[in-house]
Amino acid sequence: MTIGTVNTVEFVLTLSISITFILHLGWEAFTTYTIGLLLGGIIAAPFGAMLARRVAPRKLFTAVGVILTLTSLFGVAKWLGYIG
Numbered sequence: 389m390t391i392g393t394v395n396t397v398e399f400v401l402t403l404s405i406s407i408t409f410i411l412h413l414g415w416e417a418f419t420t421y422t423i424g425l426l427l428g429g430i431i432a433a434p435f436g437a438m439l440a441r442r443v444a445p446r447k448l449f450t451a452v453g454v455i456l457t458l459t460s461l462f463g464v465a466k467w468l469g470y471i472g
Contacts (some may be wrong), residue, residue, distance in 0.1 A: 409417070440448060465471045 406422075409422070443451075462471070
């Protein structure tokens with residue numbers, strides 16, 4: 389039940405974001421910016437599922453938190469002008 393609910397929510401969210409991109413940026417920008425993300429997601433999804441099955445949840449959550457923190461710090465450093 390939970391998995392079906394989460395998948396439904398993800399679908400509705402992705403659909404609304406896609407419609408927003410198309411309406412505000414135009415079809416050309418939508419396809420240009422998202423084709424790499426779509427292909428990368430299709431290729432990476434099976435590997436992510438295998439990794440999630442084999443790695444302990446606590447380690448996986450810690451790794452995700454570290455990666456998100458580092459990418460956020462990179463964005464802030466770039467915004468402040470520390471990184472060109």
